[in-house]
Amino acid sequence: MYCTHTDHAHDHRSMMTRVELACAERGLRFTDLRRRVFELIVDSQKPVKAYDLLEHVRRHGTGPAAPPTVYRALDFLVTHGFVHKLEALNAFVPCPHPDAGHGAGQFLICERCHSVVEFDADVLADRIVLQAQAQGFAVRRHVVEVYGLCAACRS
Ligand SMILES: [Zn+2]
Numbered sequence: 001m002y003c004t005h006t007d008h009a010h011d012h013r014s015m016m017t018r019v020e021l022a023c024a025e026r027g028l029r030f031t032d033l034r035r036r037v038f039e040l041i042v043d044s045q046k047p048v049k050a051y052d053l054l055e056h057v058r059r060h061g062t063g064p065a066a067p068p069t070v071y072r073a074l075d076f077l078v079t080h081g082f083v084h085k086l087e088a089l090n091a092f093v094p095c096p097h098p099d100a101g102h103g104a105g106q107f108l109i110c111e112r113c114h115s116v117v118e119f120d121a122d123v124l125a126d127r128i129v130l131q132a133q134a135q136g137f138a139v140r141r142h143v144v145e146v147y148g149l150c151a152a153c154r155s
C-alpha cells in the first residue's frame with residue numbers, strides 16, 4: 001500500500017529501516033543524499049517528479065547538490081527496487097516492500113485523486129518475462145500502469 005495519513009509516521013520509520021537493512025545486506029551504500037531523496041519520496045502523498053526533488057534538495061540542502069547527483073541518487077533507488085518510476089507520469093513512488101529488490105511493478109493509478117497503489121501480480125510479471133525471452137529480449141525492469149478510478153473516488 002502507498003502510505004495513508006494515519007499510519008504515516010510509522011510507515012516512514014519502517015520504510016527507512018527496511019532500506020537501511022537491505023543496503024547493509026547487499027553491501028550498498030545508503031549515502032546521505034540517497035537517504036534524503038528516498039525520504040522525500042516516502043513522505044510525499046503522491047508521485048514525486050524529479051524536478052520537485054531537485055527543488056527541495058536545493059532549498060533545504062546543507063551542501064551542494066548538483067542535478068546530476070540527485071539523478072544518480074534516483075537511479076540508485078530505482079535500480080535496487082526501493083522506488084519505482086511511473087513512466088507515463090514521469091514521477092516516482094516508494095516501493096511498499098523495498099527489501100524485495102524487484103525491478104518490476106504493477107500500479108493502479110487513480111486519475112481523479114492521483115493515489116497510487118502497487119499490487120503484486122507475479123503471474124503477470126512472469127508472463128511478461130517469458131514472452132520477452134521468447135523474442136530473445138532480456139528484461140531489465142518493467143512497469144505496468146493501470147489507470148482508472150480508486151474505490152474512494154468511485155463511491
Ligand atoms: Zn515494488
Ligand SMILES: [Zn+2]
Nearest residue numbers: 110113150153
Ligand atoms: Zn481516487
